[in-house]
Amino acid sequence: MNTLAEALGTSLHEGARLACEAGLCTMLPGHRLAPARAATLDMAVNLLEVAEVRETCARLAPLAEASDEALLLVLAADPLGQGRERLQQATGRAADMVEGILWALEPTPSRSVMPAPWNFAHWGEQARWASALLATAAHVLVRGGQVASGHALVAWALGTEGLAGRISEAHGFLAPTHLQFLLDAGQREAGIAFAREAHPALAGPENAFSRLMMTVLEGRVAMDAGDDTLARRLFTTVEGQARAAGLDDLVGLAKVAFATLARRAEQNTAAIQLGLAALSLLCGEVPFEAVALLGLGLAYSREGRHLEAQSALTLALPGLDIPFQQLSAYPQAIATDCFLGDTAEAERKLAALAARAPDSPQARLAVGLSRAHLHCARGEWEAALTTLDGLSGDEETAQPHLYAIPTGWLRVEALLALERAEEASSVLDALAQRLYLRNSATQPARLHLLDARVAFANGDMARARRALRRASARPDRLSAQDFTLRVRVLTLQLAEAGGTESQRLSARQAALAEWRRLIDALPPEAQQRFRRAYDRPRLRTLLGESPTEDGFAPPYLRGSSAVFRSAVAQLRKVASSDASVLLFGETGVGKELAARAIHDLSRRASGPFVAVNCAAINDELLLSDLFGHERGAFTGAMARQRGRFEQAHGGTLFLDEVADISPRGQAALLRALQERSFQRVGGAETVQVDVRVVAASNRNLAKAVRAGDFRQDLFFRLNGIQVELPPLRERDEDVLLLATYFLEQAAQERGGAPKSFTPEATRLMRAHPWPGNVRELHNLVRAADVLSDAPAIGGAVLAPLLQRALECAEPRPTPAAMTDIPMLFRQHGGSLRDFLAEVQRQCIAQSLVENGGNVVATASALRISRSRLTQVVLGNAELRRMSGRELETPPARPTRAPRARRA
Incomplete structure (x- = not known):
């Protein structure tokens, strides 16, 4: 170098x-x-960020002094491409490796006899370096989906007989790789035997990382066998020796393992703390960091911190590039998404899993299980059962991976939802005998609860009560998912079936309290999705909450005024359809929250809600932002980017300030809305999307259409249903209610008790015109909360804030100015006849816009005859265009006969 x-x-x-x-x-x-220490070099190779390693090896190959060295570098970078091609011209020390490597690269190497193993002695002092490149090539193959070839390459390098006996210092890199492959293939006994014989040959300091990595893998074997004591001893050894050798990554891996042990012992708080400590050590080391995130996500889930679990699991998935890890992690992440009702995110992950999964029983089971979770979350119970029934053969084959446990759970849940109680009982019995009663790593409390629910469904109240008592025996272990809610709901059902009035009342209150606790722990946008998932609509009916009414309004829309209730009622009606919606209202009235309410109350609630502020994006970037772009579409486009339409697939796209879109952007938006498809900027592929569009503007779009600033056809496309949101000055009784709510939010953020308002402060707020509407109120209350030292905010704090708001506000036309007809006539400057004709034209144009260009509806709204309206419309080019009659010929004016002059 x-x-x-x-x-x-x-x-x-x-x-x-x-x-x-x-x-x-x-x-x-x-x-x-x-050069770095040998142990550090081991660590760098074993971390194996595949993309970087492949690129590095490809760049180093031309610099190699010998052709056989260059060949191994190319093989590590691209084993199935240039690496295989160069093997045909191999010379020197690489010549005797050709037969073995080509054998390993066959699609099914196990079907033919393995050639003579690699003779590492030919490489002398470079044997360790060659071993590292062979191990790298094997990892690249495995992480590229060629699992059999990767395993075969390592097996050939070590030899078919006496694998451990051939291990030497030169094989330091191959040893942990081979052990990892054996364990991933389910050959645990062979892996243990290999590790036992290989350890003595890896005792030197140059193999510290490889030796300790093998110990980590042995600890994993011990955990899988249920021997937590042996596993803890092995991980303690790893942590101590890795710390002494300065190998922080292995210290982090040991903490991940300790976190797993804590999670298995239901010590979830300790598991989270250990997981966070591991993450701080492994940050940036992609494969190991992903493993830490995976464990942390599972611990969060067990602790009932579901949003944090979803975030950690989602972040973990891209770094888990070993197929075995992916097949285990994706179903767990998808199950978490489904629990929260986020089926759009679950569907995205399922598509990624299906694209990556190899053709194996484990892969088919992982994909099928994930798909079944998705069906259950959507309440598609028959489809879930059909999917699960199709996995029966793969389930037996993949039992070592314990996929059969969640498939059994889902089968019972689906059968209970379909009221097929006897079948649910048979499935549960088989599940318990085959898996749970023989596996100490499962959760017996969950099994007892499921047993109680099945017994209740079959009318066996005595067994249901016994099983429920066993399930409730360890309340400290019941925070995972909605376990406590299910316990309390079943307690309520048993009380209603044979309890006293006092027991029924107490059970109902407890179940409702737990339901509200789960709901309140979620942000507003997630609450509707959670309510609709799985069989929760049925639970809500049992608890006395209507499945079709989520209170008068979503929790983030607050108000009791008549005008507010009317607007929310409109939003609820609009949500039930799939028509486009146009929201009108002044700046700050809450148009985005209204759009979110439409989404959350609609059948698309489980899909994404994507908001775009069209006024904040310049014309050059708007098309890329809406429709995405291909790599190289413009300067700086380094990779393909999904646009907002694609991100909103299956959900709702909110276009705020749509009046500010340029004519070019309006044309592109119209095509996308008409065809429900588009092309990314710089691309030729047509992308199909299923998106509901909600648009908003604080400007009068009808006037913009008349002025030629906004396309009439786009207006009609967006203007499926209009909803006008009232300004805050028309919601006088809501001002104090909203202000109190904002004080509660501020108190939660600063971690103290909420403040209140003095009578003087309340009077000032009621008298203020609120030109900035709810947004102004929100900002003012937060500022007052910070500035006030007293627990009650007084007028002295509010008055200057209100005065500054008035000084900054734009002047609003007074009602007198808008209705001063003589003044408007003088401003017109023409004759009275021309002025009246212009008023008539504007009234007709506005009504045509409001009635979608329909002449019959417009005539009815204006209370004039259809024939008279048609005559006026056909006589004006703009009105013809607005009514869709631009191609019709204006009627010819009748010619009058000349008057006879009087003599």
Whole structure:
């Protein structure tokens, strides 16, 4: 490296810096490079961020001194491409490797006899380096989906007989790789035997990472066998020796393992703390960081912190590039999404899993299980059962991976939802005998609860009560998902079936309290999705909450005034259809919250809600933002980007300030709305989407159409249903209610008791015209909460804030100015006849817009005859265009016969 640096000058300096950051070498004074410790090099190779490793090997290959060294570098970077091609011209030490490597790269190498193993002695001092590249090639194959070839390459390098006996210092990289592959293939006994014999050969300091990595894997085997004591002893050894060797990544992995042990012991708080500590050590080391995030997500889920669980699991998935890890993690992440009712996110993950999964029983089971979760979350119980029934053969094959546990749960849940109680009982019995009663790692409390629910469905009240008592015996373990809610709901059902009035009342109050606790722990946008998932509509009916009414309004729309209730009633009606909606209202009235309410109250509630502020994006970027772009579409487009339409697929797209879209953007938006498809910027592929559009503006779009600033056809497309949101000055009784709510929010953020308002402050707020509407009120209350030292906010604090708001507000026309007809006539400047004709034209144009261009409806609204309206419309080019009659010929004016002059 030093020789290259001297020969190439600064052209290698950046590469040297990156190599130092990666731990491959150390920069000395004078820009001299020294190789890293062997253990650190082991760690760098085993971390194996595949994309970077492949790119690095490909760049290094032309710099290799010997052709066989170049061949191994190319093989590590692209084993099935250029690597296989170069094997045909292999020379030197690589020539005797050709047969074995080509055998491993076959689609099914196990069907033919393995050639003679690799003779590492030919490579002398470079044997360890060659071993590292072979291990790298094997990892690249496995993480690219060629699992059989990756396993075969390592097996050939080590030999078919006496694998552990061939291990030497030169095989340091291959040993943990081979053990990992054996365990992933379910060959645990073979893996244990291999590790036992390989350890003595890896005792040197240069193999510290490989040796400890094998110990981590052995600890995993112990955990899978239920021997937590042995696992803890092995992980303690790893943590101590890794800390002494300065291998922070292995210290982090040991903490991940301890977190897993804590989670298995239902010590969820400790598991979360250990997971966070591991994450701080593994941050940036993608594969290991992903493992830590996965464990942390599972611990959050067990603790009942579902949103944090969803976030951690979602972040973990991209870094889990080993197929076995993906097949285990994706179903767990999808189950968490489904529990929250976020079926759109679950569907996205399912598509990613299906695209990555190999053709194996484990993969088919993971995909099928995830799909069944999605069906259950949507209440599609028959479809879920059909999916689960199709997995029966794969379930037996994949039992070592314990996928059969969640498939059994879902089968029973689906059968209970379909009121097929006897079948649910048979499935539960088989599930308990085959899996749970033989597996100490499962959750017996959940099994007892399921047993109680099945017994109740079959009318066996005595068994239901016994099983429920067993399920409730350890309340400290019942925070996962909605376990406590299910316990309390079943307690209520048993009380109603044979309890006293006092017992029924107490059970109902307890169940309602737990239901509200679960709901209140979620943000407003997630509450509706949660309510609709699985069989929760039925639970809500049992608890006395109507499944079709979520209170008068979503929790983020607050108010009791008549005008507010009327607007919310409109939103609820609008939500039941799939028509486009146009929201009108002044700035700050809450148009985005209204759009979110339409989404949350609609059948699309489980899909995404995507908001776009059209006024905040310039014309050059708007099309890319809405429709996405392809790589290279413009300067800076380094990768394909999904646009807002794609992100909103299956949900709702909210276009705020739609009047500010340029004519070019309006044309593109119209095409997308008409065809429900579009092309990304710089692309030719047509993308189909299922999106409901809700648009909003604080400007009068009808006037913009008449002025030629907004396309009439786009207006008609957006203007399916109009909803006008009232300004805050018309909601006098809501001002104090909203202000109190904002004080409660501020108190939660600062962690104290909420403040209140003095009578003087209340009077000032009621007298204020609120030109900035609800947004102004929200900002003012937050400022007052900060500025007030007293627990009650007084007029002295509010008055200057209100005065500044008035000074900054735009002047609003007074009612007198808008209705001063003589003044309007004088401003017109023409004759009275022309002025009246213009008033008539504007009234007809406005009514045509409001009635979608329908002449019959417009005539009825204006209370004039259809024939008279048609005559006026056909006589004006603009009105013809607005009514869709631009191609009709205006009627010819009748010619009058000349009058006879009087003699």
